[in-house]
Amino acid sequence: MSLTKSILARLRRLRRDESGSGTVEMVFMVPLLCWCLLSTISYFHAYRSEHVATKAATTLADMVSRETEYITPSYLNGMRGMLRFLTMSDTVPSYRLTVIMWNExxxxxxxxxxxxxxxxxxxxxxxxxxxxxxxxLLKDQERAIIVETWTDYVPQYEYNLGLNEFEFESFIVTRPRFSTQLCFAPTAETDPVDAKC
Incomplete structure (x- = not known):
């Protein structure tokens, strides 16, 4: 038997031999399965964080829409604390509260x-x-309240799964429910003439 025939015969035998294939498949598949599992957890965490940030912004908008007293600086600071509590954020989220009006x-x-x-x-x-x-769309002189929030998101895992740090932004528009306008005053005892409505 020549050397060439011997090598070909061994290659044919090797091609039919299936011993050890489970180990080889496991070596290839386990890292892939771990990556898929961690990616699923990371993306679920990101979507959950976005949902929580949106719900927190909606809660703030609902809160100010029911307000009949002046919005004061201490009220605004309290809103930021509430936003941080609701979003369970490690960083302090930012927000902006704006009252707009349509001028016909x-x-x-x-x-x-x-x-x-x-x-x-x-x-x-x-x-x-x-x-x-x-x-x-608003009627002439009708007012609306805009609540915008910005919440930082930090991925749960440090290695790259396609998610980087970014900022969730929420934009909620509502209208005053129990009064015709929402007013800002430097203090709760401000004269109504000095309040911004």
Whole structure:
């Protein structure tokens, strides 16, 4: 038997031999299964965090829509603490509370007042055309409340599963429920003439 025939015969035997294939398959599949499991957990955690951030923003919007007293700086600080509690965030989330009004004569939305807690600027009337597609149709002089929140998200695992740190943004528009407007005052004892409504 020649050397070539001997090598070919051994290769044929090797091709038919299935001993040890389970070990080889396990070596290939276990890391893949672990990666799939951890990816599923990470993406579930990210979607859950986004859902919680949106629910927290909705809770804040509902809270201020029912308010009949002045919104004060201490009230705004309390809202930020509540936002952090509701989002269970390690970092302190930012938010912005804005009251807008539709001015029929000028045919545009007007910011009545805007306050923020965090690193975002207050909203101005000149910013409203950029978000006008997110604003409801209002009657002349009717007011609406905008609550925007920004919550940082940090992935649960340090190695890269396709998720990086990013920021969840929520944008909620509601209207005052028990009064016609929501007013801001530097203190609870402010004279009604000095309040911004």
């Amino acid at each position: 004569d000028k045919n545009k939305y007007v910011v009545r007042w805007s306050r923020e807690r965090g690193d975002k600027p207050t909203l101005r009337t000149s910013d409203l055309p950029d978000i006008s597609n997110q604003l409801p």
